[in-house]
Amino acid sequence: DAGVIQSPRHEVTEMGQEVTLRCKPISGHNSLFWYRQTMMRGLELLIYFNNNVPIDDSGMPEDRFSAKMPNASFSTLKIQPSEPRDSAVYFCASSFGTADYGYTFGSGTRLTVV
Amino acid sequence: AQSVTQPDIHITVSEGASLELRCNYSYGATPYLFWYVQSPGQGLQLLLKYFSGDTLVQGIKGFEAEFKRSQSSFNLRKPSVHWSDAAEYFCAVGFSGGGADGLTFGKGTHLIIQP
Numbered sequence: 001d002a003g004v005i006q007s008p009r010h011e012v013t014e015m016g017q018e019v020t021l022r023c024k025p026i027s028g029h030n031s032l033f034w035y036r037q038t039m040m041r042g043l044e045l046l047i048y049f050n051n052n053v054p055i056d057d058s059g060m061p062e063d064r065f066s067a068k069m070p071n072a073s074f075s076t077l078k079i080q081p082s083e084p085r086d087s088a089v090y091f092c093a094s095s096f097g098t099a100d101y102g103y104t105f106g107s108g109t110r111l112t113v114v
Numbered sequence: 115a116q117s118v119t120q121p122d123i124h125i126t127v128s129e130g131a132s133l134e135l136r137c138n139y140s141y142g143a144t145p146y147l148f149w150y151v152q153s154p155g156q157g158l159q160l161l162l163k164y165f166s167g168d169t170l171v172q173g174i175k176g177f178e179a180e181f182k183r184s185q186s187s188f189n190l191r192k193p194s195v196h197w198s199d200a201a202e203y204f205c206a207v208g209f210s211g212g213g214a215d216g217l218t219f220g221k222g223t224h225l226i227i228q229p
Contacts, residue, residue, distance in 0.1 A: 033216055035219075042219055043204065043219040045216040045217070093158075102148060102160035105150075107156055108156075
């Protein structure tokens with residue numbers, strides 16, 4: 001099992017540009033989570049999906065952020081337009097059912113907006 | 115609102131010494147409790163979890179944690195640390211649905227191992 005795969009690992013972009021982060025969850029997992037990690041705020045849950053359906057997006061900071069999960073094996077987190085304060089590490093995690101097995105995290109995407 | 119507190123931002127321990135990392139939560143019912151470890155540049159790896167039953171749970175890499183309802187705590191312990199244990203440790207709590215609706219994480223404790 002390759003685990004949760006995120007791409008790209010690093011992204012540097014200019015303010016105002018669109019950024020798309022990608023995630024492939026573990027096959028068979030039916031829940032997918034997007035987290036953001038910063039020094040100031042720690043790990044924050046942005047949005048999560050269950051069976052490809054967005055369940056709770058209350059953690060999405062602004063309308064500039066959007067997430068989709070078109071199928072069980074792929075999800076995207078988009079920021080448009082990006083701002084310097086969006087700089088952070090974005091993690092995707094997946095789990096099966098009620099997380100009895102714990103969440104499996106990807107290695108993250110380090111986003112720098114200049 | 116529910117919250118998770120890790121009171122120690124940094125902890126320094128000598129190699130071979132024992133370790134205890136503190137975690138406290140605020141919630142009215144019994145939560146689902148987790149400890150994760152994050153090495154530099156890596157994602158989070160699950161060390162152990164508590165859902166119910168025996169309040170002392172064993173995890174990977176020789177770690178254990180004890181749930182104490184009266185103290186709203188879930189402290190992580192290891193009897194003898196190794197230099198490879200140097201990392202960031204996160205306590206996390208799922209408050210409903212077994213954590214299926216997302217976890218709330220503490221701010222983390224940075225563990226430094228002295229030779």
